[in-house]
Structures are given as C-alpha cells and as structure tokens.
Amino acid sequence: MTSLLGCRLPILQAPMAGSQDHRLAAAVCQAGGLGALPAALLAPEALDAELGKLRALTDQPYNVNFFAHTPPAPDAAREQHWRTLLAPFYAEFGVDPASIPDGPGRQPFSAAMADIVERHRPAVVSFHFGLPAPELxxxxxxxGARILSSATTVEEGLWLQAHGVDAVIAQGLEAGGHRGHFLSADLGRQLGIFALVPQLVDALDVPVIAAGGIADARGVRAALALGAAGVQVGTAYLSSPEAGTTALHRAALGSPAARYTELTTLFSGRPARGIVNRLIQALGPRPEGIAPFPLAGNAIGPLRAAAERQGSDACSPLWAGQHVGNTQGLPAAELTQRLAGGLDR
Incomplete structure (x- = not known):
C-alpha cells in the first residue's frame, strides 16, 4: 500500500467534508499517513486555493476526494413535504422557510474539477458513490493519480475493479458519514467490516483498504489480520485540533451520546451515520418522502446554523462511526503514530 500510494504508513485519513480543511490533511501527511482533502462542498476556485495551502504545508503525497453521484431532478412536492416535516423546528429556532434558497450544496466531480486535478496533480484521487463518467x-x-473508491458490498468492489481503480476502500456498516453505496440502496445488503473485508480480499485482485469502526491500534491490527492492505480512519481525527469540527460536534463526540449512532437521511437525503440527536428522535432516522440527496440539505442548512447559534446541536449532523475511540484532543500526528502501532502483526 505504501508503494502504491507513496506514503510512509498505510494509514489513510478519511476525507470529511464540512469538518476539515487542508490543515488536517497536511498534519497527517507530515506524520507519514495519507491525508485527504474533501472537495464535495467546494467550488473549483475554493479547491484550487485549498490545494495551494496544502502544498505549502507538506511535500508528501495526499488524496483529494470527490463525490460521483448523479444530481436528481428537483421535485417541488417532495421539497414541500420535507419542509412541512421541519416546520416545528423552523418555528422553534426562528427560521423563515421562504427565505431558504434552492440548489444542492454537494456537487459531483466535473470537468472544472478535472482541470484542478490536472493543475495540482495529487498523488491520489478518491471517489464516493462510484466513479465519474469514463471521460472524466x-x-x-x-x-498520474492513483484511483480509489468506496465499496459497501462485494458486487460494488468487483464493479470498481472492472472500471480501473487501483485499490478499493471497504466501507463497513460501522463507518461514520455517508454510505458510499452506488449499485443498490438496500441497506440490508450492507455489511460490517469483519464480514466485508475478507470477502473483498478474496474476490479482488487489487488491494483492499478497511474503513469503519477503526479508531485505535487494535482496529488497525484486526483489519490487517482480515487481509486489508491498509486502513482509513475518520471519526478519531474529528477531535484533533487540526480538524474543523464545531465545538458542539466535539462535545458530542466526547460524551456518552457518542455510543448511540444511527443511519439517517435527514441531513442530506442519503443514509449517513451520526450521533442520535433531537431531530433524529423527533422525525425518525429515515422518514419517507423527504427531498433526495443532496437536495434535502438545502432545508437543513439554515436550520442547523440558527440552532447552533443558540447553542443547540438539535439539527446538526453529528457524523460519527460506531467507535469514536479514546483519543479526544490528540494532535493528528500523534494519533497517526498511535494508529501505526497496530501495523506490527
């Protein structure tokens, strides 16, 4: 894995859009891991600036991550139903739903983003929700970039291998944030890391990277024992000082509430794992008829901002996997080195 990706350690930092910028990625790179910069919430100009700042902090290989979803057609009826469900929260936190603009906040990989990749030539480019169009x-x-993408089933891993990835990220059901499934939306087909990794290792010729529920050296050791060539860690890095995690999110990660996570569509329209909060409790984790991904995020954004200004995480996406770990507040470099302690088989 280190030969393939160019980093000193087979420890990958998961890209976490909305919770980090170049600083976390650079710190992991400098520690010998593969830092990642998420681009899903960035315009091309903003990504260009972030990559310039990243390169100013490290000369080590890094990963840039993009979404590869197909934007849905707007549906006025579903959008109205979704805002009706949120009406009690709009009233509580003083948000006028009529003032919320339309338009998705998460964009798929595009020709403009390909221009940025060609300009900066990152060592690794990864995708979530499959792969972009062949020409892109x-x-x-x-x-010259190595290509990674996430698989949540053996079928997805085989599809990715057939379409030319250099390695497959096995995203176990324990993982925080958005599920990367793209061949089927049936959550019943999703596997935990201990079931998914060995099946992918047996089925594929390309290396497999384990992701989901790995937050310490014990998890790294277990992933390698299952045949993984490396690991990807996200939630544990959210508490690092270099991360852009909000104070409310950090507090939730360090509290007993972090023991209870759920796959919810409430914050974007697509299943993603986060800590259970009041919005999830009130509406249920995956209510019927809400706006599709990523359009559901339009109605949530202003509500989240208003609630957080009032000191409440009731409407915040508190992304977290099923194992937060006990490394709250550790600098990213120290956390990377602790994770590397699991590389001794």
Whole structure:
C-alpha cells in the first residue's frame, strides 16, 4: 500500500467534508499517513486555493476526494413535504422557510474539477458513490493519480475493479458519514467490516483498504489480520485540533451520546451515520418522502446554523462511526503514530 500510494504508513485519513480543511490533511501527511482533502462542498476556485495551502504545508503525497453521484431532478412536492416535516423546528429556532434558497450544496466531480486535478496533480484521487463518467476518470488517470473508491458490498468492489481503480476502500456498516453505496440502496445488503473485508480480499485482485469502526491500534491490527492492505480512519481525527469540527460536534463526540449512532437521511437525503440527536428522535432516522440527496440539505442548512447559534446541536449532523475511540484532543500526528502501532502483526 505504501508503494502504491507513496506514503510512509498505510494509514489513510478519511476525507470529511464540512469538518476539515487542508490543515488536517497536511498534519497527517507530515506524520507519514495519507491525508485527504474533501472537495464535495467546494467550488473549483475554493479547491484550487485549498490545494495551494496544502502544498505549502507538506511535500508528501495526499488524496483529494470527490463525490460521483448523479444530481436528481428537483421535485417541488417532495421539497414541500420535507419542509412541512421541519416546520416545528423552523418555528422553534426562528427560521423563515421562504427565505431558504434552492440548489444542492454537494456537487459531483466535473470537468472544472478535472482541470484542478490536472493543475495540482495529487498523488491520489478518491471517489464516493462510484466513479465519474469514463471521460472524466480518464483525465484523472492521465494526470498520474492513483484511483480509489468506496465499496459497501462485494458486487460494488468487483464493479470498481472492472472500471480501473487501483485499490478499493471497504466501507463497513460501522463507518461514520455517508454510505458510499452506488449499485443498490438496500441497506440490508450492507455489511460490517469483519464480514466485508475478507470477502473483498478474496474476490479482488487489487488491494483492499478497511474503513469503519477503526479508531485505535487494535482496529488497525484486526483489519490487517482480515487481509486489508491498509486502513482509513475518520471519526478519531474529528477531535484533533487540526480538524474543523464545531465545538458542539466535539462535545458530542466526547460524551456518552457518542455510543448511540444511527443511519439517517435527514441531513442530506442519503443514509449517513451520526450521533442520535433531537431531530433524529423527533422525525425518525429515515422518514419517507423527504427531498433526495443532496437536495434535502438545502432545508437543513439554515436550520442547523440558527440552532447552533443558540447553542443547540438539535439539527446538526453529528457524523460519527460506531467507535469514536479514546483519543479526544490528540494532535493528528500523534494519533497517526498511535494508529501505526497496530501495523506490527
């Protein structure tokens, strides 16, 4: 894995859009891991600036991550139903739903983003929700980048291998944030890391990277024992000082509430794992008829901002996996080194 990706340690920091910028990625890179910069919430100009800042802090290889979803057609009826469900929270936190603009906040990989990749030539480019159109993927490959993408089933891993990835990220059901499934939306097909990794290792010729529920050296050791060539860690890094995690999110990660996570569609329209909060309790984790991904996030954004200004995490996406770990507040470099302690088989 280190030969493939160019980093000193087979420890990958998971890209976490909305909770980090170049500073976390650079700190992990400098510690010998593969830091990642999420681009899903960035315009091309903003990504260009972030990559410039990242390169100013490290000369080590890094990963840039993009979403590869297909934007849905707007549906006025579903959007109205979704805002009706949120009406009690709008009233509580003083948000006028008529003032909320339309338009998705998360954009898929595009030709404009390919221009940025060609300009900065990152060592690794990763995708979530499958892969972009072949002509776009060809441009990324031609830049010299290694290609990674997430699989939540064996079928997805085989599909990714057939479409030319250099390694597959096995996203276990324990993982925090958005599920990366793209061939089927049936959550009943999703596997935990201990079931998924060995099946992918047996089925694929490309290396497998384990992701989900890994927050310490014991998890790293277990993943390697299952045949993984490396690990990807996200939640444990959220509490690092270099992360952009909000104070409310940090507090939740360090509290007993972090023991209870749920797959919810409430914050974007797509299943993602986070700590259970009041919005999830009130509406249920995956209510019927809400706006599809990523359009559901439009109605949540102003509500989250208003609630957080009032000191409440009731409407915040508190992304977290099923194992937060006990490393709250550790600098990213120290956490990376602790994780590397599990590399001794």
């Amino acid at each position: 993927l060809d441009r990324v490959k031609a830049s």
